[in-house]
Amino acid sequence: MSFPGPAASPFVPSVEARPAEVLVHAPLNAEYRHLVLRAGAVAAGARPGQFFQLLCPAPPGEAPFLRRPMSLYGADPAAGTVEFLYKVTGAGTRGLATLAVGDAIDVMGPLGQGFVLHPAWRHVVAVGRGAGLATLAPIARAARAAGIGVTAVLSARRPELVVSEDLFRAEGARVVTVTDQDGTSGPAHVERLLRGLVAEGVADAFLTCGSARLLRVQQRLGREFGIPGQVALEQQMACGLGMCFCCVRDFNEGGEIVHKRVCWDGPVFDMLEAVA
Template identity: 55%
Template sequence: MNLSLHEEPVNTKTPTTAEFSCRVDQNLKLNAEYFHLYLDAPEVALKALPGQFFHLMCPSSELGDPFFRRPMSIYKVDKVQRKIQFLFKNAGVGTNGLSKLNPEEFLNIVGPLGVGFTIPNGTRHIIVVGRGVGLATLAPLAEMASQKGVQVTAILSARRLDLLMSSERFRSTGAEVIQVHDEDNSSAVENIEILLRQLNGDAFYTCGSNRLFKLIKRLSKELNIFGQVALEQQMACGIGVCFCCVRTFEINGKNIHKRVCSEGPVFDVCEATGW
């Protein structure tokens, strides 16, 4: 299905980016691996768009001192309570430091940064497919789509059912939620492909899994369906200066290099390449 690519102004960069110190409101341990962080936010942070990210100065922990900031996509912007939320996995020196944050402590962050998601005019039904912390990136997109009257189906993937997060977050947006995991093989690519072909969506979005990205890319090309991927990438500066996060893209038969932090992290799924 061909859709207009004259997008609504939902993936424009916010006009201002700032560095600020945010008070920790809550830092909840969700399961053996994941945490849900709530920060009090100034006005500029509340302007973050779905798909954008912040650069967090992670505190030191028993594992060491993080040298660089860590990029983290926004999980939720709560303009009523004036808070921003992040969902992260305790997986290294930086995120281990984040996991130790207590209420009333402060965290230095920079943002909002990057380019967010686009919903083409005329879209009726989007399908988001995410795994792990990729679900955090896709949740605000589901919320935005629902607010625009667009039907949302969310396929949420995890290694185990007990590690599968964000189901209620997606349901609260009005999305239909389909849970898949490795233990019963429901998350296998061939099973996800069957679902995608049956759901009759007119836009695909993905984050958090290279195999799911490759599937979405193949189906977007085959079915001529608009698709976007939010790329996960190590970064240093987060503002496009250091060229640490450059990835290769396939555009009009040529290999083009782009910076994930400033030209993304959201890209046309048919132009992005895997790893």
Template identity: 30%
Template structure:
């Protein structure tokens, strides 16, 4: 049980909506003024939002960016049900109850983190990338989406040895940070790899020598089938791997255990709560 170490680190705030921008595919980027959360947020953590005053059940959403100095957090979400549909109607200036930051964050320990995000699993990867932009790490970010990306891709100015010629589309913000990024999709888009994030990652990994491979670790967030494929890829190349799981949640703070998943431990299988024991887990212990 991890309640004690979370006491004093999760805050309830009346967060003001600073902006809400809509993108194709019913995707939205929501910026909230939530200074207590912004000051503590770490890559991989999430918030639990009350989407509407008449709907007491909160919704978990990963944190994409946090600015401790200005006190805001950015959230990317997709409208998939009644709750997120209500959230999409909220306007700038309105107040939302924000509970967070919640959960175990990603831990980066190697020189070449390979960050893979799919769909609404992209935000934690952006947060990790931003945390590394002034470090000596050399991350490669691979983002995949089956709907149009919630940004306008542009040709990257950063060359990535091992990436096929012509695969040059990137997320502009990452390029501006000096972080290498490439995009994948099942759709045919200019400069975008047509296929899965793991396909492009495998191509890149196969070009590395043994010394470079020993500097790689894998961090990923996305739908369950993608994470299963990511862990299989990490196993193929004998790489450490962390995954952030997506689960339905009720309380979001470990009380109800409704988000429990089976995790392998030294003492055998254990049911652990995605909200506070995760959402980030060692990939080999989950898959």
């Protein structure tokens, strides 16, 4: 049995920009910082896989021109909060790193198409690497609320850079970590792990983000075993609203290459249509 990917009809985003208050801003590990904002009910209603456009403050001597897209790491509708993980890599994130608790930041979102958990699924496999581990994190809570089990395969260069592991475990997921340092993160080893999960009958779908190599493994297994999947794509964006067309990528729809905007048509797409 197969299921469609994320909803084909576009979700019309709330494009109102609004101020948010910094509640938590602290290093999570040697690379990633954890940012928690009080942003209101609309923002906190974001779904797994959606993203926000953040207007980063200007760091000394620099002037970021565009908002920075940031995938959702967590949302609490009751508290009106949203969470992000980010790595300082350029002018925008250098500006973001200057924020202190109590500061205000302008946010726009939630934007884009998120992951869809189909009711017939009983157990899914989430496969992520690097920043993709943050994007996949909200799936843990959403799947538990839907009565869907999760096995999370989390990949990073070193064990201390694996993020979201505690979050997945807290929501009852089974977690497998693989790293470059211990030689377990290569596609061949991950494929063996995934084949084992398919054999156990706990892979009704693959949900993935963060690695083209691991995406290709899941696409191959998806075609071999008839397993559907969804992928959140990472892409540079300018407007985040589908107007500038700077995030267009190729997709394979039934053998025909078509062009889609990652920010508007995604960032979550049918796994088998993505051109990795």
